[in-house]
Amino acid sequence: MKNIKELTLDNIDEILSLISYNNSEFEMFSQIGWNKKNIKNQFFKTKNFSIGYYRNRKLLGFLIGDNVKINKYSELELYILFVDKSERRSKIATTILKYIELNKKFNNISKIYLEVAENNTQALEFYKKNNFVFLNFRHNYYKYKDEKANAICLFKEF
DSSP states (O other): OEEEEEOOGGGHHHHHHHHHHTHHHHHHHHHTTOOHHHHHHHTTSTTEEEEEEEETTEEEEEEEEEEEEETTEEEEEEEEEEEOGGGTTSSHHHHHHHHHHHTHHHHOEEEEEEEEETTOHHHHHHHHHTTOEEEEEEEEEEEETTEEEEEEEEEEEO
16 A cells, blocks of 8 residues: 655654665765754654655655745755665655645645755756756755765746
8 A cells, every 4th residue: 555645753763764775875864954853853844744655554754844835835944855775766755856846735835946956967867857856056056975066956837
């Protein structure tokens, strides 16, 4: 059974367990500030928008972002889209994004914004395949393992 549901502070142990199990895969997010404390703090924000993908009641992927109200619509600033390493290429991340688009009437989200390090070619290909378009660059935005990388800012409008 597959299910996408809103994540709250009650789900923090599941999220942290998935991260711990995939520690080496999550390292990049940790290096740019998404440690366990910051993830927990995200759930205390009033504009937090986080959803998880479950199969047989097991969390296999999640999205963390902010739902920012702009006039009568909202825009999602996506911070993390993460899938268990054993489940990669099984369309979980695509399903999460499609869920947001298909439920835009309920969550009122009209655009998604995100940033990706320019050397993260897998992520860039994934977002391009999911119809995200280039917005701008942020030069030397990321520092990962003592190297700087530009951020490529992308967006998708519904």
